[in-house]
Amino acid sequence: MTAKLPSDETLTETGLEASGKGRVLIIACGALAREVLALVRLNRWDHVDLQCLPAILHNHPDQITDAVRDAVARHRKDYATIQIAYADCGTGGQLQEACAQMGVDMIAGPHCYSFFEGNEVFAARAEDEFTAFYLTDFLARQFEAFVWRPLGLDRYPQLRDTYFGHYEKLVYLAQTDDPALTETARDCAQRLGLEFERRGTGYGDLATTLTDWAEA
Incomplete structure (x- = not known):
C-alpha cells in the first residue's frame, strides 16, 4: 500500500512532474x-x-x-x-x-543486518549464529560513536567481557569492497576479543x- 495524496491537489503540490511520474x-x-x-x-x-x-x-x-x-x-x-x-x-x-x-x-x-544479507539467508543462519555480533559498513565506520562510547568501553574497558563474553565472533556484512574498511572492521573484532568473519553482501x-x- 502506498500513500496517495488527494486528487484535488495541484500537480506541484502532489509532487507530480511534467512527465506525469509521481515523485x-x-x-x-x-x-x-x-x-x-x-x-x-x-x-x-x-x-x-x-x-x-x-x-x-x-x-x-x-x-x-x-x-x-x-x-x-x-x-x-x-x-x-x-x-x-x-x-x-x-x-x-x-x-x-x-x-x-x-x-x-x-x-x-527484523533489522538491517537481516535485509543486507537477505532475510531468507539471515533467518536460515540465525539458529547457528546467536553468538555473532554484526557490523555493517556504517557501523564499522561509526564503531566509536555507536558501539564503543555508548557502552562506556572508552571509560570502563573492563566491561568488554561483561557485554561480549557470550559472543564468539564479529560478522562484518560488507556492502562495499573496501579493503581499508575491512581492516577497520577486523580491528573492531580484535578490540572486542572476537573472531572475525567478513561476508560480502552488497545491498x-x-x-x-x-x-x-x-x-x-
Whole structure:
C-alpha cells in the first residue's frame, strides 16, 4: 500500500512532474544514507528523494516510530508516494503497525543486518549464529560513536567481557569492497576479543525493495 495524496491537489503540490511520474520520498534511517543514495544514483531514479532521520535512533528504537510518524506527516503533502527505509529495528512491531495505519510501505525483516544479507539467508543462519555480533559498513565506520562510547568501553574497558563474553565472533556484512574498511572492521573484532568473519553482501534486499518502490 502506498500513500496517495488527494486528487484535488495541484500537480506541484502532489509532487507530480511534467512527465506525469509521481515523485517518491524515501524516509530512511541515517545509517542507510550512503546505500540509498548509491542506489538512487546508480539507477538514475531522478524522481526519488531521500530524507534521513538521525542514525543515533539505531540506539534508541523506542523513538523510531514517533520520528517516522512525524516525518510522514511533515512531507505527505509534497509527494505522490512515501516509503520507509527501516525494518522493524527493535520497535517490537510498532513501526509496522504505524506504517500500516499511515498507508506506507517499509522494508521487510527484523533489522538491517537481516535485509543486507537477505532475510531468507539471515533467518536460515540465525539458529547457528546467536553468538555473532554484526557490523555493517556504517557501523564499522561509526564503531566509536555507536558501539564503543555508548557502552562506556572508552571509560570502563573492563566491561568488554561483561557485554561480549557470550559472543564468539564479529560478522562484518560488507556492502562495499573496501579493503581499508575491512581492516577497520577486523580491528573492531580484535578490540572486542572476537573472531572475525567478513561476508560480502552488497545491498541485499534493500536494493530489490527500493527498485520495487522506485519503478512501481
